[in-house]
Amino acid sequence: MSMLHAATAPVQRPRHAKLLVLAADGRITHTERARLAHVLRAGDLVVANDAATLPASLAGTHVSSSAPIEVRLAGRHTLRVDDVRAFSAIVFGAGDHRTRTEHRAAPPPLHSGDALQLGPLRATVQRTLGHPRLIELSFEGDVDSIWAGIARHGKPIQYAHVSEPLALWDVWTPIAAAPVAFEPPSAGFVLDWSLLHALRARGIGFATLTHAAGLSSTGDAALDARLPLDEPYHVPQHTVAAITQAKRNGSRVIAIGTTVTRALEHAARSAAFEHRARRGVLRAGDGVADQRIGPDTRLRVVDAILSGAHEPGSSHHELLKAFTAPAVLQRADRALLEHGYLTHEFGDSVLIERVPSAAPTRSIDAPSRLALLPQS
């Protein structure tokens, strides 16, 4: 059977990028992705992740063995800019991104207390996290010098399928702000200022949240099974207000990418858990998304997702099953294949509308139930 092909050129908005639209009724249409604003409706609210991507790949040495290593920063428990010492990270041995991650050499055995020299940065292994290559590390030095070291020495995480090395400007979306993502929130590559202008002109709202998008793949089956790692996020008060207004108006919330979906659904779930009597309350502020989204997930906030085209079986693809039935998704997958859609970060896109929940007693779709909570 033929396969979907990966986009290999690091162009965020190829002129002829395609968009497959899968409506709630199962209808599939194809259009140019640049026409996204014309596919949406007045009153819709587009929510994007404004995280900038960290240069999370740090080359260096494991000091006691002098072995060359590559450390890929993979997670942090907070978005705070002044809390930058502790990261979880995945460690590779000799070699670089031109070797597929699954064929990369293992690092030397890593133990608590081991020193790592990563360019100007000095770090200590705090502990391994249930896997010999997954560690928690701690940087030495003051906050500004750690950030300067990451900024100047780090490189964006590279992909073997992309034809040339990626620079930061390749992986920052046009709206990139807080540098907290470990890999780019690549669904946001679709956004440029012309599209934002078109949304505004058509009466479509735009809001952002910040979500620390984590690694998508490590090349290690045992590690990949643990992805996505916990991801901190922040939902601003004005974004909650815009979502609440859209729900009141019966308008749709369009999530740009899986990270936005994960953050919003986590924020709604946390709020619902704390306020049982008021299901569907969405809370502004900080959280840590630790849930998996899949076929059994009941979506509370997001009505449609714009996502890259993903291979069946990937965790991104699993998430799409929360939006529509597996059989419908299979039809979309066949259409992607037939029409030559490209996958991965720089590929084509799909817009999938959620099939409305059939169980009204559990539904929070009733717009009036969605209310604002004060920021915690």
Added chain:
Amino acid sequence: MAHDSLYGGLRVAVTGGTSGLGLALVRALHARGARVAFVARDAARVARTAASLPGTHGIVGDVAHKGDTHRIALQVHTALDGLDVLINNASALGPVPLQLLADTDCEDLEAAFATNLVGPFRLTKAVLGALSAAARSGRPARIVNITSDAAVTPYARWGAYGASKAALQHLSRIWDEELREHGVRVLALDPGDMDTPLHALAVPDADPAQLKRPDDAAREILQQLAASMPQLAEAT
């Protein structure tokens, strides 16, 4: 000071922040309680300036180098936890001593444009996400491009500088048109002839007493910036 409540907590980044007008702006903003990050090329001077103004954040980088742009943007964001105002102040004079245009090497013209036009363009693009996020939160998002009367008046021997500043001024006007719907405003401000290292390079025999002091120019720039931020002015 009257401006304290206006600038207190405002997140401002200044390029070329270790000498001349840039340093005066960093000092004035710091004195008014703003959160300040500044950028300059020389690591030792950056460290000295940061040490002399506790709480400010020094970033080593050259806005004329493409490879530095996103590194600077990243450090600005982490130093200030976001950004409200970017002041593109770093400037290059072009060939020294000043040359007639016909005697100016292409490379010198390009270098002036790299610092005075392309650098501010790139850095602005790299922080536009942060500025528009500030605007969505109801904060004033501003870009100040420091220009010159040489951008308007065709002074002989000021070709590289004057042409690059004229381009920066027009870039500012177009960008202001395009960004205002996102709540981001772009100002081009002329500080006047100042007693700065750049002016000394250009006009070595000028009488400093006839020139504006950078501190006075900085105060005027901050007044003009404040006037463009009605939501803050009303709060004072």
